[in-house]
Amino acid sequence: MSFIGTQQKCKACEKTVYPVELLSADGVPYHKSCFKCSHCKGTLKIMF
Template sequence: MSFTGTLDKCKACDKTVYFVDLLSVDGITYHKACFRCSHCKGTLAMSSYSSMDGVLYCKPHFEQLFKESGNFSKNFQTSKIFN
């Protein structure tokens, strides 16, 4: 008997996720190593992440996003334009 894998694909890298490396968050499958903050690329834990519209953030960057933009939009402002 051989193990053929699963049909689950990681949302971050689109590769097959095997059971030993599977992390399921809000019904979305990730490799444990692919579960990272979209801003700083730091590894996330189930107890220390936030998600907005499917985009993952560590807690500090999720809070920073709110402080910078005044709302929870998906993008950090890289520079301010003055007229």
């Protein structure tokens, strides 16, 4: 049995984003740790 991973790439680092790491903003995939403020580089979190 072979594992077929996702083909989604993080917009920030261009590496594969697996479902457990996925944070999608406006349909664009990011790793949770790569979703940062472009000004201060602080990690951002989505609050519902």
